[in-house]
Amino acid sequence: MGLTITLLGTGTPIPDPNRAGPATLIRGAGTTVLVDCGRGAVMRLAGAGVMPPMLDALLITHLHSDHITDLNDVITTHWVLTMQPTTLRIYGPPGIREVVDAIMASLRFDIGYRLAHHEDLTWEPQLEVTELVPGTTLTVGAATVIVAETLHFPVEPTIGFRFEQGGAAVVLAGDSIPCEGLDSLCAGADAYVQTVIRDDLVKLIPFPRIQDILDYHSSITQAAETATRAGVGTLVLTHYVPAPPPGGIDEWIAIAAEHFDGQIIAGDDLTSVTITPAEANS
Numbered sequence: 001m002g003l004t005i006t007l008l009g010t011g012t013p014i015p016d017p018n019r020a021g022p023a024t025l026i027r028g029a030g031t032t033v034l035v036d037c038g039r040g041a042v043m044r045l046a047g048a049g050v051m052p053p054m055l056d057a058l059l060i061t062h063l064h065s066d067h068i069t070d071l072n073d074v075i076t077t078h079w080v081l082t083m084q085p086t087t088l089r090i091y092g093p094p095g096i097r098e099v100v101d102a103i104m105a106s107l108r109f110d111i112g113y114r115l116a117h118h119e120d121l122t123w124e125p126q127l128e129v130t131e132l133v134p135g136t137t138l139t140v141g142a143a144t145v146i147v148a149e150t151l152h153f154p155v156e157p158t159i160g161f162r163f164e165q166g167g168a169a170v171v172l173a174g175d176s177i178p179c180e181g182l183d184s185l186c187a188g189a190d191a192y193v194q195t196v197i198r199d200d201l202v203k204l205i206p207f208p209r210i211q212d213i214l215d216y217h218s219s220i221t222q223a224a225e226t227a228t229r230a231g232v233g234t235l236v237l238t239h240y241v242p243a244p245p246p247g248g249i250d251e252w253i254a255i256a257a258e259h260f261d262g263q264i265i266a267g268d269d270l271t272s273v274t275i276t277p278a279e280a281n282s
């Protein structure tokens with residue numbers, strides 16, 4: 001059945017009433033994984049029919065706030081919806097353990113209130129946190145996940161993931177400009193999910209803080225070039241800056257199509273595509 005990619009949140013740090021923060025769901029037979037958990041991630045997970053206890057794992061690409069805003073919500077909701085002690089597995093770059101420890105400290109009062117109030121809830125959140133270094137391969141659900149370094153300087157370290165299951169390979173790049181690690185992850189992949197910005201429009205926004213994002217995000221063109229160079233089958237765009245108006249996403253797809261011949265997917269939150277090995281780079 002391959003792997004299904006669902007864009008839970010296509011937004012960015014810029015608040016948007018219609019776009020949740022960066023979060024992507026990967027599903028296959030025996031595999032349910034959340035990659036990043038930005039603003040509204042748990043709400044959008046519910047929209048995709050997934051509750052946190054159904055997750056095999058949460059994978060984090062980097063520790064920028066927009067990608068981890070709802071980590072506390074994933075932890076708490078996973079905990080209160082389980083009927084017996086159940087481990088939430090969290091994987092991320094070095095530093096993720098410190099972040100989770102700090103979140104757990106902030107949840108101390110809430111955990112105490114709920115343990116005191118619910119007689120059947122006798123355990124604290126059960127977490128297993130693993131810091132990943134590039135080159136690691138792990139098993140998550142029924143998928144094999146390969147970890148590689150990406151480039152989002154000065155945010156360090158940042159990592160991307162290649163999911164392989166049932167002959168399908170799907171890459172979750174996170175925030176990155178083109179680089180060797182990204183090329184190695186994408187080589188021959190069936191699908192490649194890249195956070196992108198429209199550099200042509202961002203350049204017109206007269207705020208220094210917005211101009212700063214130009215040097216550490218892939219433009220649509222760069223993402224399409226990476227996809228072409230790697231021989232990817234499907235390019236999936238997310239994390240849109242600036243957010244396209246209703247119907248405006250077609251322009252984004254058209255720009256990518258100038259540099260990439262394969263299937264291009266982009267859209268609103270909960271846009272979904274299933275990647276089967278049969279669709280592999282024919």
Ligand SMILES: [Zn+2]
Pocket residue numbers: 062064152155175
């Ligand atoms: Zn970032």
Ligand SMILES: [Zn+2]
Pocket residue numbers: 012022064066067175195239
């Ligand atoms: Zn981001």
